[in-house]
Every structure is written in C-alpha cells, then in structure tokens.
Amino acid sequence: MPSIFSYQSxxxxxxxxxFVRSAVIAEYYNTISNVSFFLLSPALLYLNRQYxxxxxxxxxxxxxxxxxxxLFSMYFHMTLSYVGQLxxxxxxxxxxxxxxxxxxxxxxxxxxxxxxxxxxxxxxxSQNSPLSWSCLCxxxxxxxxxxxxxxxxxxxxxxxxxVLIALSLLYCCPLVIYFDVSYEMPSFKPKLEYxxxxxxxxxxxxxxxxxPHKQC
Numbered sequence: 001m002p003s004i005f006s007y008q009s010x011x012x013x014x015x016x017x018x019f020v021r022s023a024v025i026a027e028y029y030n031t032i033s034n035v036s037f038f039l040l041s042p043a044l045l046y047l048n049r050q051y052x053x054x055x056x057x058x059x060x061x062x063x064x065x066x067x068x069x070x071l072f073s074m075y076f077h078m079t080l081s082y083v084g085q086l087x088x089x090x091x092x093x094x095x096x097x098x099x100x101x102x103x104x105x106x107x108x109x110x111x112x113x114x115x116x117x118x119x120x121x122x123x124x125x126s127q128n129s130p131l132s133w134s135c136l137c138x139x140x141x142x143x144x145x146x147x148x149x150x151x152x153x154x155x156x157x158x159x160x161x162x163v164l165i166a167l168s169l170l171y172c173c174p175l176v177i178y179f180d181v182s183y184e185m186p187s188f189k190p191k192l193e194y195x196x197x198x199x200x201x202x203x204x205x206x207x208x209x210x211x212p213h214k215q216c
Contacts, residue, residue, distance in 0.1 A: 010085040015146035015155040030077035033159035036166035037070025047206035058102035
C-alpha cells in the first residue's frame with residue numbers, strides 16, 4: 001500500500017499528462033499556474049489598503065489563506081499525493097469558511113437578508129460574469145472532456161482555471177469589502193474605484209473609504 005505522501009497516491013489525476021516537462025513535477029503547468037495566487041494576495045492588500053488600515057484582520061487573514069491555497073495546490077499538482085489533495089481541498093474550504101465568518105453582515109445573522117443587494121449598480125460594476133463562467137467551463141472541461149483535449153494535445157484547461165479563479169477573486173473581494181463597509185463601518189462611505197483608470201477597457205475594482213460630511 002503506497003504512503004499517503006507518495007507521488008500519485010491521490011484519488012484525483014487531472015487531464016495534464018504526468019512527468020512530461022519535469023522528472024519531479026507531475027503536472028507541470030497545473031503546478032506553476034498557482035503562482036497567480038501569490039500575486040493575487042499582495043494585489044488585494046495594496047489596492048484595498050484604505051480598508052486594511054481601518055480593518056486589517058479580515059483581508060490580511062484571507063489573503064494569507066489564499067497564499068496557502070496556492071502553495072498547497074502547487075504541492076498537490078507537483079506530487080499528486082493524497083496528502084497534497086487533502087491540503088488543497090481543505091485549504092479552499094477553510095478560506096471560504098473564514099471569509100464567510102469575517103464578512104457576513106452581523107445584522108442579518110442568522111435571519112434571511114432582505115436589503116443586502118439593493119445597491120445593484122455596485123454589484124454590476126464589480127462583478128465579472130464572463131470571467132466567472134470561464135472558470136467554471138474550464139474546470140468542467142478538464143474533468144469531463146479530457147479525452148478530447150488529450151486527442152488534440154492541449155490538456156491544460158485546469159491550469160487556466162487556476163489563473164482565472166485568481167483573477168475573478170480580484171473582482172469578487174472588492175464587492176464583499178464594499179458591503180462590509182456599508183453594513184459594519186457606518187462612519188465611512190465606500191466608493192468603488194478602478195485601477196489603473198476607469199477609462200481603460202480592462203480594469204480592476206477596489207474600494208476607497210470616504211468619511212461622510214457632518215452636518216451641524
């Protein structure tokens with residue numbers, strides 16, 4: 001019986017062929033594509049630095065967990081070990097659980113929310129539906145259409161999923177931060193800004209904080 005730390009002891013083997021590019025890295029492109037998570041966390045912290053100055057723990061904690069997600073996913077795809085699979089999956093679940101515990105509005109806990117998404121324009125501007133759907137399609141394609149991608153010698157859709165899911169989090173996290181400020185930090189008014197500029201065809205949203213003017 002192979003050790004749970006052994007190469008290829010995992011229950012899942014993705015579409016990319018093993019040990020083609022390297023003798024020590026099982027799925028080469030699935031491994032290196034996790035670098036996108038190491039870039040994601042500093043970008044989130046830098047762009048949303050005003051929020052971090054006022055409420056540091058949630059975004060620092062979640063950003064640290066996202067780095068662990070990238071690290072454990074890299075280890076899993078490098079070794080395809082059972083331990084790597086567990087670390088990869090559990091780190092994702094812990095990140096979701098921690099983000100939920102930090103950012104779910106306390107005013108609506110545990111009752112059903114009613115007015116959380118009244119600010120539809122903010123939701124529309126900060127979400128990126130094509131990117132989200134692309135993530136889902138790439139993940140499903142790599143699992144269910146592997147025979148097709150191997151036939152045309154292009155079994156790399158899971159590595160694309162890593163990059164696209166990191167990019168989608170750049171759009172999702174500012175939306176969550178926006179509502180967190182709206183509901184949990186009433187002394188500030190959140191404003192959605194865009195990097196590098198809102199005039200560019202492709203932008204990254206982030207949140208700035210404005211102090212409402214006091215009326216005498």
